[in-house]
Structures are given as structure tokens and as C-alpha cells.
Amino acid sequence: MSLGNEVEPFRAAVHEAVDHLVDHWRALADERLPVEPLRAPGATAAALPAEPPEQGEPLDRILQDTWDTVVPGLVHWQHPAFLAYYPTSNSPASVLAELVTAGLGVQGMMWATGPAATELEQVVTDWLAQALGLPGHFLHTSGNGGGVIQDSASSAVLVAVVAALHRASHGRWRGHGTEGRYRLYRTDEANSCVAKAARVAGLGESAAVPTLPGTARMDPEALRGRIAADRRDGAVPAIVVATVGTTNTCAVDPLAEIGRICREEGVWLHVDAAYAGSAALCPEHRWLNDGVEAADSYAVNAHKWMRTGTPCNVMWTADRRSLTEAMSVSPAYLRNDATDAGHVVDYRDWQIPLGRPMRALKLWYVMRAHGLTGLRDAIRHDVRMAALLAELVAGEAGFHLVAHQLGLVVFRLDTDLRTREVAESLAGDPAVALTASAVDGRQVLRAALGSPLLTEATVHRVWHTIRGHARSGGPAPAAAGAR
Ligand SMILES: Cc1ncc(COP(=O)(O)O)c(C=O)c1O
Structure with missing residues (x-):
């Protein structure tokens, strides 16, 4: 610069x-x-030069072209x-935070590469957990849990699946992969990202758990039956993904019953509350999360209904060890004293990518403004x-x-x-x-x-x-x- x-x-x-x-x-x-826009496919591309500019151009011209060429096609x-x-x-608070975040240009993959970025994220995710009435074991201050800002609900599901595989396999998954043994449970009403996460994690497709008659809510007894049948077949039930506010009709899975089964069976419960989760800010909507105490992880898209620009998914886990053990890879070039001492959070171990921007500023600005x-x-x-x-x-x-x-x-x-x-x-x-x-x-x-x-x-x-x-x-x- x-x-x-x-x-x-x-x-x-x-x-x-x-x-x-x-x-x-x-x-x-x-x-x-x-x-x-009332534009035919290809109209925007046709209005742009096919070759990149050889010489730099002034920012005000690029800005004007944004409004003349790109915005009309949005x-x-x-x-x-x-x-x-x-x-x-x-x-506006969210937009301002994005500008400041970009200007500071921090890469906060570890505490050591962005101490304040990491600690701010720990504090704001703890703030939001309290504001939503989530259980105390999701807070960083609880010692075993904590929150992380992901880019999307899709990433949160994938991270939960990976942590669940790690726990269900007692770590064996890290060395041996899925070996066709582990099962994920969801209904057909779960967002498409759940089936995608199962595929990406190597679990393949599995039959959806039926819904309660006349509803779009998971049938807990059918879930129990599926888990028992899979165990009889020698498979290992690893994770249930329940939804609070399905994409199609905003249906709410019966978390309390599902949570009880997950606890009895030792199966990870992830709650995808991408849209509806924000409503729990209002006490009159907190019933949505009845039974969430049994969840191992929970995620809400602040970028859906919390005045925060995309991307901003907030995910909490009650079992951060499974998450970080599943995810951590530590070559020499990532080693540092703070990490080795074990007293800090390194968010690279809470997400799929290594690098990450300072994610917390946006949520901090929005919650304060x-x-x-x-x-x-x-x-x-x-x-x-x-x-x-x-x-x-x-x-x-x-x-x-x-x-x-x-x-x-x-x-x-x-x-x-x-x-x-x-x-x-x-x-x-x-x-x-x-x-x-x-x-x-x-x-x-x-x-x-x-x-x-x-x-x-x-x-x-x-x-x-x-x-x-x-x-x-x-x-x-x-x-x-x-x-
Ligand atoms: C219930 C639910 N889960 C997950 C998603 C996917 O969200 P994202 O685009 O953040 O991955 C959506 C999107 O609408 C959704 O409604």
C-alpha cells in the first residue's frame, strides 16, 4: 500500500x-x-470487458461502474x-464493521495471530448465548464449551459432523476415515446442507427419519427405531441433526425427546436454528429451544435475522475438546508458545479452513449499535x-x-x-x-x-x-x- x-x-x-x-x-x-432485475442471463457479463486491465484505474471510476453495470443486475x-x-x-453498523475489519486486515487463525480478535469473538459469542437464553455450558467461561463464528450454517453442520465422528469413533476416525460405519440422522425437512455435509464427510446418503404424521417435525420414536436397527447391523450412530425452523415451513423438531434419545444412545445432537434461532432473543419465542440443554452443538445465522450482513453464522458447542481434537493439525510452522501452553483458543481448530478474517467485529458492532x-x-x-x-x-x-x-x-x-x-x-x-x-x-x-x-x-x-x-x-x- x-x-x-x-x-x-x-x-x-x-x-x-x-x-x-x-x-x-x-x-x-x-x-x-x-x-x-429483468435481465437475460449473460447481460452483465456482456457489459464487462473480456480482458483484465493492464493499467490501474481510479477508484471513483470503478465505483461508478459498480452502480452502472453490476447493481442493475442484482x-x-x-x-x-x-x-x-x-x-x-x-x-449500517454491520457494514461499518465490515469496512473496519477489511481495513485492519487481520488473519485470526490462532490466538497468537490475532489475540484481541480471538478474545473479542469469545466474548461476543458468550454475550449472544446469554441473549438467546442458551445453556451456560455453551459459554467459553464454562471451560468445556464455547462459541465460534463460522461463515455459514452449512459449515457449522459439517464441523459438528466431524466432531461427532471423532467422538463416536474414540478418535479412530482420524486415522481410518469413516470405514462405512457411521450414521447421520435427519429428516427430509432438514436443509439441503445437512445431506451435503454427510456426503462431504464421507458418510454418504442415508434414509431420512420420518416425520410425525401430518407435521414436518422429526418423529422421535422413528429415530429411536433407526438407531436400534443400525446398531443391530453393526453401524455406529454418530449424529442427529435437528432443525429449529425448517427452511420450507419453519417447523420445529421436538428437541426434548430427540435430546433424551441422543443422551441415552451417546449420539451427538446438533441443532440447526439458522433462521428461527434469532427469535429466541425475545422471551416469548424461547419455547423454540425447549430441550436444547441436551444438544452438543447449536448454530444460528446472525446473517439471517439479526441485522448482521452475510456471512455470520454463530455456532456453539458444549464439547469443545471433540471439536478441536477432530480438527487440529499442527505442523511446525503453526506452533507457538501460547498454543503449546494450552491456555488460548485457536479458532483454526474450530472450523474447516485454516485462515479466517477477524469475524467478531461485525457482531460486536451490531449488538452494541x-x-x-x-x-x-x-x-x-x-x-x-x-x-x-x-x-x-x-x-x-x-x-x-x-x-x-x-x-x-x-x-x-x-x-x-x-x-x-x-x-x-x-x-x-x-x-x-x-x-x-x-x-x-x-x-x-x-x-x-x-x-x-x-x-x-x-x-x-x-x-x-x-x-x-x-x-x-x-x-x-x-x-x-x-x-
Ligand atoms: C434451516 C436452515 N439451515 C441451513 C441453511 C443454510 O444456511 P447457509 O447458507 O448459512 O449455509 C438454511 C438456509 O436458508 C436454513 O434455512
Whole structure:
């Protein structure tokens, strides 16, 4: 970095970038921008030079090109009418932290390479565990447990699987691999990342545990039966992945019963609370985690519903030894006195990659800037907005409410054909983004409310748009005329 030539243009460009961002957020809030681009595949690539620049270019030109060429081709996840998948909500505090983190440029793979980065992460994950009402044995201060910031819920599941394999095999797995012996249990409602983690860890595919009749929740007795059958076949049950807030319908697995079975059987229990876990900030939603005391690990995506930009998954374990023993590899070039003395946390042993940025600053900024009260208010607002949408859906002839939990509203029309038609029509409307899916073999539409810019007016506008598509096979006149 040349302080003479690079730093002052950077200072100016950062001011300009912030102006662009604030204007962008205002345009999203006023719905002056569509949620999704109406661009054919390849349009953005065609607008970019095929060759890299030989000479350096000024930052302000690169910044302007971002807005002219890239931003128009983006799906705007922060748009108030972005109701697809689950949200990834952001905030100015989070953006500021990302800038400062990048500027400090720390690589915090071990305590020795970033002492304050590591200790801040220990403190903020302990803060968040307390704020969510999680058991004390997940805290670093407990001695056996602790939290770590991963990039994604997918990584958290994979790390849990690896720790479970280590524990179930009494360490044998490290030298011998999986040998086709170990089993992972999940339902078909678990996120796709669970099946992927099983594959990546060498466990292969296994039959899903059935759900309780008429629900999307794991059937504990069926789980018990599967574990017993696998033991009879000589397999080793290693891990159950339960979900608090499934992706499709936000169903909550019965943790207490599952946890009891895991304890009796000595099987690792990982709880994937990627979306719904944030709601436990509010005491009235803490029932979601009933039974979590028996979990060996638990993870929530702060980047979904906690005003923290992606990536920021927070994972806790009650058994950090299994995790670090499974993961640690210590060549000479990573040895240092602090590690050898055993008094510090080296986060390289809590994750798959070796290197990592300073991850904790973002969560620290967000928790301080919003306070728990601000984060709770945001969740309560979205839950109220979802209740409003659910009420509008339930009161409309020809519409059927399929599921409504927290910020998620799942609905269908009278027939699968009608639902599909409306889903296709909505997919061509850039003013709203929903997700088409299937529940119990029937077509549905999912609306997940959680944009930081969501207002009651947006909910009414979105509902008007959906109804317009259902009535005419196209956007409602007022909604279409608005853009
Ligand atoms: C329940 C659940 N688990 C895991 C994931 C995957 O999250 P990530 O993209 O952070 O891996 C999702 C994504 O929506 C989810 O809903």
C-alpha cells in the first residue's frame, strides 16, 4: 500500500461509496428499484470487458461502474418486498464493521495471530448465548464449551459432523476415515446442507427419519427405531441433526425427546436454528429451544435475522475438546508458545479452513449499535408483519394458509395448477420476490418477511400484487402502474 498514492483517493472513494449506499438504501425503502432485475442471463457479463486491465484505474471510476453495470443486475435482498428464501438482513453498523475489519486486515487463525480478535469473538459469542437464553455450558467461561463464528450454517453442520465422528469413533476416525460405519440422522425437512455435509464427510446418503404424521417435525420414536436397527447391523450412530425452523415451513423438531434419545444412545445432537434461532432473543419465542440443554452443538445465522450482513453464522458447542481434537493439525510452522501452553483458543481448530478474517467485529458492532432491545424490536416487527400477511391470505377466497410461523407465511391456491400459474406469473414481476416450493406434495408459495426496510405499507402492496396475479394472471393494475 502506498500511503502517498493510494490512501487519499481511498478516503475520497469511501465517502463516495457511502453516499452511493445511502442513496441505494433510500431507493430500496421507497421501492423506486425493482426487487429483481429483468435481465437475460449473460447481460452483465456482456457489459464487462473480456480482458483484465493492464493499467490501474481510479477508484471513483470503478465505483461508478459498480452502480452502472453490476447493481442493475442484482437481486436486492434488502428490498422491503424481498420475501424469498429466508432473509439476510443488514444494517449500517454491520457494514461499518465490515469496512473496519477489511481495513485492519487481520488473519485470526490462532490466538497468537490475532489475540484481541480471538478474545473479542469469545466474548461476543458468550454475550449472544446469554441473549438467546442458551445453556451456560455453551459459554467459553464454562471451560468445556464455547462459541465460534463460522461463515455459514452449512459449515457449522459439517464441523459438528466431524466432531461427532471423532467422538463416536474414540478418535479412530482420524486415522481410518469413516470405514462405512457411521450414521447421520435427519429428516427430509432438514436443509439441503445437512445431506451435503454427510456426503462431504464421507458418510454418504442415508434414509431420512420420518416425520410425525401430518407435521414436518422429526418423529422421535422413528429415530429411536433407526438407531436400534443400525446398531443391530453393526453401524455406529454418530449424529442427529435437528432443525429449529425448517427452511420450507419453519417447523420445529421436538428437541426434548430427540435430546433424551441422543443422551441415552451417546449420539451427538446438533441443532440447526439458522433462521428461527434469532427469535429466541425475545422471551416469548424461547419455547423454540425447549430441550436444547441436551444438544452438543447449536448454530444460528446472525446473517439471517439479526441485522448482521452475510456471512455470520454463530455456532456453539458444549464439547469443545471433540471439536478441536477432530480438527487440529499442527505442523511446525503453526506452533507457538501460547498454543503449546494450552491456555488460548485457536479458532483454526474450530472450523474447516485454516485462515479466517477477524469475524467478531461485525457482531460486536451490531449488538452494541442496536442493543438487545433493538434486535428484539426488529424481530417483533417482522413477526407482526407476517401475522398481517397471514391474516390477509386466510381471509381471501381461493387462497389457503399452509403454514405460518414467526416471519414465514406459506400458502397455496385451490389447485396445484392455479398455484403454479400464480407462481410463474409472480416470477416475471420484478416488484416482489417469493419462493415457490412444495409441502406434502402440493405446490405452495413461501413469503419470508425480514427485510430491514419492511413496512406495513409494503405488506399491503405485496398482497395487492399477489392477489392481482391470482385474479388476472398478471400484476395488479396499481402495482404494475407504480413502476
Ligand atoms: C434451516 C436452515 N439451515 C441451513 C441453511 C443454510 O444456511 P447457509 O447458507 O448459512 O449455509 C438454511 C438456509 O436458508 C436454513 O434455512
